[in-house]
Amino acid sequence: MATDHSRVAARFMISPAVLLLLGWMIIPLSMTIYFSFLNYNLLSPGMEEWIGFTNYEYFLTDPAFFAALGNTLLLVGGVLLITIVGGIGLALLLDQPMWGQGIVRILVIAPFFVMPTVSALVWKNMFMNPVNGLFAHAAKALGFAPFDFFAHAPLFSIIMIVAWQWLPFATLIMLTALQSLDQEQLEAAKMDGARKFNRFFHITLPHMSRAITVVILIQTIFLLSIFAEILVTTNGGPGYASTNITYLVYAQSLLQFDVGGGSAGGIVAVILANIVAFFLMRMIGKNLET
Template structure:
């Protein structure tokens, strides 16, 4: 009989917890955590400092403490309300397009086998790996160009006058460009989730007389609730800071029609040289992004709890 297990003393719960807390794991992790905190806190601290002073790059010697004056000027600036509304419209439109088309395209790809499905998958996912600046240039010069673009050629073929999309419909053009880039991400996540759907449930539903629409509505969509929530959360975080597409195509114009908060902050800092107001705008954008992230995380947590 092996008595080693019987001879091992059983420690009380507080002593065992204390011994576990003395493990060297946190010693090994602490340098990385300290470096990460330093990497985050130093820029944040400098941003807070610059937001409380009047600091213009044209007059670097005139650094005067102004308190919350920069915040007041930023939220009352002529571009703040258009920038905030354009940001919400851009994020909401891209999310809607990504989720709806992502679900439909993923469902079509998983509906059955067909020749070249692997090539179609690669082509659908490939735009996600193109840099934002490159994709914006492709759309600007090859698709939206009013003289030599593809859409201009289509308009001329039907005898219509070509449209200068970036000048007449700037925000809609930005939404199309960003949606084209982020739709593959949604397809990738949702298509992977569909492959994990229990096929026996679908087969049982077919035997009970359920059609493709009923199977999609009652089996596929509930199964995609968690992946859709993940897509919405990740895309929202990145879409709040869209900048390269706007800078490359419309420059925020005409006027403020395609300006979002990220481009407005850039405009204040590097075009008007007002670092103090730009820092205040950056902090406001950080607060908005954190509020959105907290709301989305709670929504996802609630969704996960209901799915259990």
């Protein structure tokens, strides 16, 4: 619905964004691919040589890779599960008539404003520390031995921290979706004799499917590259117990200066992300139409 003149203008207007993103994607990515075939360490410059798939072999057969892959999936899946279920619950609660709804909403949203490094440090030291953390105090008060979260359940602890950060987002999306639900539909269901439980599963939940899709899509994008929380709490340890792919590649390239190995890892991460993206995009394609 437009003229040739406006179509030409449109192409002109869209090109800076497209070209920049294309450059951002293609230039570094092709360099990464090239490096991944080299024996290239920043500590020994000028010694680069072509070694084919050796870096990939090392990376993919390294037990650390499988640990990191599993951790990545657990991290993403765990946080998604907690935030979606918790988000729906919180949204249902916040949607009830109450006094001071606006303030409660701000309280609930607040964790989203906290930068990852801050929330990780605060949780690690002031809550989960086995000596002086609040949880330790609470355990002692109840007569239990304090639990050393990061020594015994590092990944679980990180999942909790990240879930706390993303719960506000999920809640907000769910709440917005909930508020757009046509009340007459619920009233019609009431007239048709559906009980509260059935109304939720047959009307409210299907109405929120789009919102759930959005939460999954956007959170997955961010959760796949969780980094700072791991860096400031566990440094990926103990061992590789809390290392995800992102952290593994970071450690390999910027801590061990193994550019070749790190690049191979980066490419593997890109491929894995593409697999996830493929399924996500298909899901959105179905759910985000219209």
